[in-house]
Structures are given as C-alpha cells and as structure tokens.
Amino acid sequence: MDQLIPNQTIQDYLKHIYNLTQNGQPANTNTLAERLDLRPGTVSEMINKMAKLEPPLVDHQKYQGVRLTPAGGKMALKVIRRHRLIETFLVKVLGYSWDMVHEEACRMEHIVSDEFEARIASMLGEPSHSPHGEPIPTSALAMPPFYEHTLASLTTGQYATILQVPDSDPGLLRYLSSIGFTPGSKVTVLNHSPFDGNLMVTVNDGNASHVVGLPITSKIYVKKMDS
C-alpha cells in the first residue's frame, strides 16, 4: 500500500478534497486553493494531473469541481488515518499539548512507514479518535459516519457532550482547553442569543459561565443529551 501513495503535495490535495466533499458537493478550485494556500491556477493544473494519473485519483470535468475516485478516497483515508494517529501519539506518548500536534502531524503523515503507523496504532490500542475528537479511520480504512450536531444548534436549557473540536488553530485550541471545551466535557446552555447566535454555557456543571460565538460553536460537534 505504501508505494501506491503519491508524494506529499498530492497527499495534501487528497486530504482537503476529502474534507470538502463530505457534504456531497464537489470541491471547487478556489476553496481548495485557499485551504492549500496556493493560487487557483496552481490548483487547476494539479487537479488536471491527478485526474490523469493511473489510476485517476479524482473525477473532474471542467468548471464543475472535483471529487475523489475510489482510489483517491482510499489514499485520502490512509493519510487522514496517519495524521490522526500521529496526533494521538504525540499527545499520549510524547506529552505534547493538543495545540502543538496538528502541524507536526501534517509533516510526519507523509513520510512515516506502514511499520510506524502499525506500531503506534498498536501501542495506543487502535484508538478511534484523535485528541481533538476526530474519528480515525481503521486500518482497513473504514471511516465512521460524520457527526450531525454542532454546539450552535443547541438552545437555552439544552445540554450536550462535546465530541469534536477544530484541530488546526493552536490559539483556538488553547482557548478551548482554557474554558474546558474538550471532547467528553458536558456543556449546558444557560442562554442562547437569538440574533448573534452567542451561547452562554457552563462546562461540567461548574460555576463559571462562558459566552461563545457562532464562529466557534458552529465548528464544535456534540452529542445532544436532550432533557
């Protein structure tokens, strides 16, 4: 399987296309360019190349966006598995804080061997989720279904358990852990502001309350524990 995965550049394209197509829509050039921090022309060119590889990694018809082929999907999941396993490893074994692992994992994911992947997975007990609560594809590359509800969908009086937070902004991650927003925490909505979407919440029934805005709450996935 190792030798089937192309180089680092294409691996990062695959990951981002995977994420952008989770909603059922094809990924478009501009969004991809922004996520990859590249110019649209560069992305257009590379998409074309990926569609012409044997086997093709993406389906693409001009001006209509891009989707992963089965081969591309498998490779994307392989890279995502490595990324999240490495993040878990860095936190659990090396004692990194959760805001420091994404970048390191994003470099390591492209160069470690199957051997490395298998050994850390086994040492960690084949974990199912990264430190940020993102699901880890199994070694057979099966991916659990995506979470449905975000914190933003809760209203006054509801409570929920945090499942997943966004992984790539270190500053946000430090803030989230400072207010106790980590996977497994129970949050209770004291107040939901109707116009700006702000949520006033307590964490684990503590005394302190926090007001958190839509840019954050809309990216945190939860399990609703409706009363």
Place this chain on the structure above:
Amino acid sequence: MDQLIPNQTIQDYLKHIYNLTQNGQPANTNTLAERLDLRPGTVSEMINKMAKLEPPLVDHQKYQGVRLTPAGGKMALKVIRRHRLIETFLVKVLGYSWDMVHEEACRMEHIVSDEFEARIASMLGEPSHSPHGEPIPTSALAMPPFYEHTLASLTTGQYATILQVPDSDPGLLRYLSSIGFTPGSKVTVLNHSPFDGNLMVTVNDGNASHVVGLPITSKIYVKKMDS
C-alpha cells in the same frame, strides 16, 4: 535554530560531507555522488550552491574537494543528532529491530521539530549512543571523539568490547545480531588469518565460533581489552 537548517537535500549533503571529512581530508565529488546516489555533475553544482549560501555551509576550491564551514558543521551535527535520537527512539520506545530504523530515521530527521527532538531525547534520558553504537551529539551539538580501533586490528588471542557497527545495511545488521555482534558484546579472537584478514572469534565466551571477513571487521569499532 530550526529555521537555520536548509532543506532535506542540503541536510543529507551535510551529513555525508561530515562523515567523509572525519579523516581530516576534504570530501571529493565522486565519493559524495556515490554516497548520495547522484551523478557527479549534480553534486558539483550543489556544492557550489552551498558554498555561496549566506552563511556558506562549505569551503570549496575548484578540483580540491569540500569541507564544512563552522555553520555547515553545526547543521550537520544537528541532523546527525536527530537521526541517531530517532533511531534510538524507534528501537527503545516503538520496539523496532535495529535493522529497520536507519531508513525511517533518514526520512524523519528532516521534518521533525525541535520540540519533537527535545521530547524524545528527554524521554530516552539524553542517550549518548544510537542502537548501532554511534555517538549522539549533545543538545549543544558537542560530538564525542571518534573511536580508534576496529575489530580488524585485533590479532589472535586478543579480546575487545564492540562499540559500534555500521548502521545502514539491514541485511548486515540482521547477520550481526544473529552472531551476537552488538554493542557491548565481548569478542575474543581465536585466530587471525594473515593473508585474507579473516578473524575467527567467539562472542561473550560462548561455544560457537564465527569466521568474519575484513569487509565487516574493518567497519566495526571496538574497545581493546588487551590481555
């Protein structure tokens, strides 16, 4: 320090120049090309570029071989430290066998952060030697002196402790461990053949004896325990 180290290509040049200049002689283009698995023209070009970087990483006058500058030497030691720390980590923490670690370390050494380096060093107790017995530069990049004596320099009746074996040939490493030639083992020379240099030895005063040729014995460093 992180940002001072140039890219992977140059890092591997630095490592190999470091090793080739340990004998006091400058490294020549052809040898370097062979070690790096590149054509001499490619190496000539890159040497030139490295000599023109600011600060220059190598000293080079045409047709006279190449040496590291102080800046180049520091960077070489940084990469070597990472390589050997990673090898140690893979064996001690992840349970790799010693023949599987060199290649993995050769990829990882270029992309891990100072944070990663510091954490594995600390977890391992700031180890002084890799699994193959190669010295690990300190975090201040101090390198212990090279070993003096090879197994090939022993004669009949002498014995010694193995300090270091060559690290990059997996087949050789598997053979060496199969006959007990690992750092710390005590070898006793039963017989030294004068013309071919073959050595008949026992390991740790065991019953079995092994005949080992010059291509191997000349690359194994030992501490002589002269009787």
Place this chain on the structure above:
DNA sequence: AATAATATTTAGGTTATCCTAAATTAATTA
C-alpha cells in the same frame, strides 16, 4: 436576454533538483 461579476482554466515564466554528455583540470604512468 444582455451585462456584470465570479470562478476557472490556460499561457508563459521561475526555481529547485535532478540528468547526460562534453570540456576541462589534475593525477598517474610510461
């Protein structure tokens, strides 16, 4: 439907790192 705005692609160019083959310099041998 025509126009304007936006998204995408294409064209042409740059840099890094490799190559082969020719030219040059250095070292060895006669």
Place this chain on the structure above:
DNA sequence: TAATTAATTTAGGATAACCTAAATATTATT
C-alpha cells in the same frame, strides 16, 4: 616530460511545483 587516465566542472536540458496575468466559462443581476 608527455601521454594517458581519472576526477571534476560546465553546458544544456528535463520535470515538478509553484507563480502572475490573460482568456474563457459560468453564474448572478439588471
């Protein structure tokens, strides 16, 4: 010392992955 051989450098070219800017297609607005 001259000729030969070996080592090194230089010249010219390829490919991957980026860029900017122009051209084109699609989508939204009047």
